[in-house]
Amino acid sequence: MDKEPILTKRMHLPGSHTLAVYESVGGYQSLRKALAMEPAAVIDEVKKSGLRGRGGAGFPTGLKWSFVPKESTKPKYLCCNADEGEPGTFKDRVILEKDPHSLIEGMLIASWAVGIRHGYIYVRGEFLDQIKILQGAIDEAYAKGYLGKGILGTAFDCDLTVHRGAGAYVCGEETALINSIEGKRGQPRLKPPFPAVVGLFGGPTVVNNVETLAAVPWILERGAAAYVAYGTEKSTGSKLFSVSGPVKNPGVYEIELGYPLMDFLNNECGGLRDGTILKAIIVGGSSVPILTAAECEGARLDYESLQQKGTMLGSGGMIVFPEGANMVRLLTRLAKFYAHESCGQCTPCREGSGFILRMLEQIYQGHGKLDDLDNILRVANNMTGNTICPLADAMQMPVVSWITKFRKEFEQYIISGQRGTGARHG
Amino acid sequence: MTLSKATATKLDELAARYPTRMALTLPGLYLVQDEAGWISPQAMIDLAEHLDLSPAYVRGVATFYTMFRKDQVGRYLIQVCTNLSCQLMGSDTVLACLERKLGVKPGETTADGKFTVVEVECLASCGTAPMMQINDTYYEDLTEAKVEQILASLG
């Protein structure tokens, strides 16, 4: 990124996860500033910044906060979504590891703005090292009076609690996450009521992604206008992308929204490994439609440009596919993921995901017929629109886009009577 | 039977952080599992009693989540990610090496009860693929040589 980084600027400092280092570069000054402001003014600043949810859906953050009723007989809650289960996504992980205090400070500012006294951070169960680091940071913040009662000498009390998930992708969906914190099976809830009105423990609740919350202190420190100076008119600010696949430098990068995809790939990520040719890219996690190499040309990394390209920014989990990647096998593997993670509440999702998986497995094992492809597309398109949560859409998008864009490859696989070999695909 | 004193004490401490006892179900299941290596039917009954829930309720929750082990597994639980990025970067090699060295297929446990190998979904380590998790530890950027070395170090 040409401009000064927003989210990653401290990450190179030794001990960046500690309170001492965070404070030494101005940490918790934004909280001080926020506590001197009216809560409504804090929400206003975040609204003006144009910050949008970085968990996948891209919903305007300030607007989400403003939906929570000011007066409530029940306690209000903040849930930070650190479930990070979308295949290809590993960007919240680096915030938890290297800059946990920015998340804590962002949660405190959000809580002050919305009138919340308790926040839960729902971290995926496998992130044990990250939970340790985060808990260490929370303990430090309590000891220094940034958390607990009478924060910074004001009347503001706020607690944060880490809640460990237990291996269910669907728990990343906000209402499933709420059920999971409540000690229930992690099944999504029917909306409305929306969490902003009836959420965790029946109280009004804000659910935000780690990266979203971690951007908030910078916005308070520098002001909305400074944030708007990054990115495009409608996609303001910066975004983390986690890049995987056969590129020279896989990893997590912060870029200004609107940055050209191919420049990002070739400059920041060092291009593809030698001897490797680009076949396709998934820009925002496994659930968004895939882009062919030709479609990648001219694509820009912001919400609107990617929508024009028929895909989505999603979580920023970017997966690069080389020429030679076996799309039949990979899609079969991906279908297994969604079929396994479907919570089973809705018939179209439960039955559709199972059907598609069985058809793809048949094709992969060499028993497919050409008209299977249209059957899969038909079933996939019938999965959406009538379900409790968007997991059904999250399966429909890759299935339809992969088969449509790589139809020849699927057809040739079927015609040639090829049989899947090698390790089981699942 | 009842929960161990250590688990009961930890749960009582955690109770201050949640407005309901039901919310202690996941933390409670983890405490039980960390202590015993898995969650036995009896442990579910004990936990349910401690949280004023029905055993059927606790079982229903435990079975929903893959990380709660309802069966005993080998001393080393080897979880190999085979989702997109790992498959693109060579999870086949990792699995093949494990199968060859340990003589088990995914889902199986070695005869001596030492190793269980399973395939799992994306573990958010895609930039360092292929990868596997053994018990609580991530092993990343795997090659065949590295897998062999790791297995040898586990003895």
Ligand SMILES: Cc1cc2nc3c(=O)[nH]c(=O)nc-3n(C[C@H](O)[C@H](O)[C@H](O)COP(=O)(O)O)c2cc1C
């Ligand atoms: C199946 C499914 C899985 C999801 N997983 C995650 C996740 O791991 N992390 C996340 O932040 N959001 C995830 N989401 C999106 C959340 O429902 C929610 O939109 C988000 O946490 C809101 O935060 P944001 O507005 O700050 O992005 C998921 C959604 C669905 C449907």
Ligand code: SF4
């Ligand atoms: S769409 Fe699928 S995952 Fe979502 S609630 Fe319905 S069955 Fe469950």
Ligand code: FES
């Ligand atoms: S695909 Fe294997 S860790 Fe993400």
